[in-house]
Amino acid sequence: MATIRSYAFLFFASALLLCQLCFAAPVAVGHDGRAITINGDRRILISGSIHYPRSTPEMWPDLIQKAKDGGLNAIETYVFWNAHEPLRRQYDFSGNLDLVRFIQTIQKAGLYAVLRIGPYVGAEWNYGGFPVWLHNIPGIKLRTNNDIYKNEMQNFTTLIVDMMKHEHLFASQGGPIILAQIENEYGNVMRPYGDEGKKYIQWCAALAESYHIGVPWIMCQQKDAPQSMINTCNGLVL
Numbered sequence: 001m002a003t004i005r006s007y008a009f010l011f012f013a014s015a016l017l018l019c020q021l022c023f024a025a026p027v028a029v030g031h032d033g034r035a036i037t038i039n040g041d042r043r044i045l046i047s048g049s050i051h052y053p054r055s056t057p058e059m060w061p062d063l064i065q066k067a068k069d070g071g072l073n074a075i076e077t078y079v080f081w082n083a084h085e086p087l088r089r090q091y092d093f094s095g096n097l098d099l100v101r102f103i104q105t106i107q108k109a110g111l112y113a114v115l116r117i118g119p120y121v122g123a124e125w126n127y128g129g130f131p132v133w134l135h136n137i138p139g140i141k142l143r144t145n146n147d148i149y150k151n152e153m154q155n156f157t158t159l160i161v162d163m164m165k166h167e168h169l170f171a172s173q174g175g176p177i178i179l180a181q182i183e184n185e186y187g188n189v190m191r192p193y194g195d196e197g198k199k200y201i202q203w204c205a206a207l208a209e210s211y212h213i214g215v216p217w218i219m220c221q222q223k224d225a226p227q228s229m230i231n232t233c234n235g236l237v238l
Contacts, residue, residue, distance in 0.1 A: 024107070024174040029215045031230055036216070038171075038178065045178075047074035047114055051123065052102040053083050057095065060102055064109045074178070075106050076114035078121035081156055082131040091159070099160070103169050107176040115164065116181035116220075119156050143186065145199040154207060157182070161211045172214025182208040185221040185234070198224070205229050 028039050035042035048067050055063060064075060083097055093099060106113045120143060121129035130142065140148045161180075169175035182204045190197045201219070205226035208217040218230045225231040 026174050026214075027171040027178070029171050029178045031216055036178070045074045045112065045114075046072050047076045047112075048072045049076050049078075051077055051080075052099065053080055053096050055096065057098060057101060057105075060105045061109070064106055064111065068109055068111055072111065074112035074114055076116060077102070078116045078118060078123050078125075078129065078184075079160055080121065080123075080125060081119040081129045082125075082127060083129075085131055085156060088131075088133050093163075100163065100167050100169070103164070103176060104167070107169075111176065112171075112178045113169075113176040114179045114181070115160075115177050116184065117157055117160050118181065118184045119153055120184050120186075122184055143183075143189075143197075143200065144193050145196040145203065150200075150203060157207065158211075161213060165213070170213045170215055177213075178215055179218055179230075180208070180213060180215060181218045181220060181232075182229070183219055183222070186219070187221040187223055202226055 028037075030037045032042070036045060037043065048070075050060075050063055050067065052060065067075060079099065080097075084093060084099075085091055103113050103115070118129060123129065127135075134140065134142070134149075134152055137148055137152070140146060140152075142149055164170055164175070164177060165173070167175070169177050170180075171178045183201065186197075186201060186204075190201070193200065201222065201224070205217070205219075205228055209228050216230055217228065218232045219225040220232050221234065222229070222231050
């Protein structure tokens with residue numbers, strides 16, 4: 001009887017450990033105007049970029065481990081719209097486009113993730129990450145207060161957010177993603193858009209907040225970012 005109980009205990013302990021490995025505890029991520037906070041403690045994030053489509057899944061663990069060995073505690077990546085939706089409403093998340101697998105690989109390495117959805121990314125990437133078919137939709141105007149464009153942007157952004165939620169990859173769900181980005185460096189090109197550009201950036205912020213992902217949203221190079229967004233920059237000008 002003692003032996004049976006011992007085996008039962010070991011089985012229970014092993015199952016509990018397995019559950020703990022598979023499902024990390026939710027983390028509260030916020031910001032206090034001076035720093036990102038994780039579970040209430042200010043944290044310094046040292047992040048580096050690894051763009052998953054520019055390597056293979058077999059390379060990801062080694063690349064991420066080298067980043068960790070070099071002192072990074074976070075990996076950031078853009079999400080590449082034209083790669084994932086090469087034809088309208090036809091999606092590809094296979095091979096080196098397997099975003100979920102990439103984020104999970106970051107988590108396995110014990111690092112945080114910063115997901116820069118955009119969906120305009122720049123990144124020395126063809127057409128800034130916009131799919132060519134987007135340009136050819138009648139009546140569309142890119143990156144401004146244009147309903148046709150906003151509908152397409154919202155469709156893709158929602159697809160990505162829902163995918164991350166489904167796989168429990170946001171920190172609020174126990175995943176590694178502690179920050180998400182909407183748009184990218186729009187402040188650098190915003191002036192020619194005038195009032196329509198201002199309306200667009202307000203719309204982007206409202207869209208981001210509507211997803212309730214439980215982690216802060218950032219806007220890169222956006223000095224007039226709406227209050228709910230964190231304005232970030234690409235460098236320091238002395």
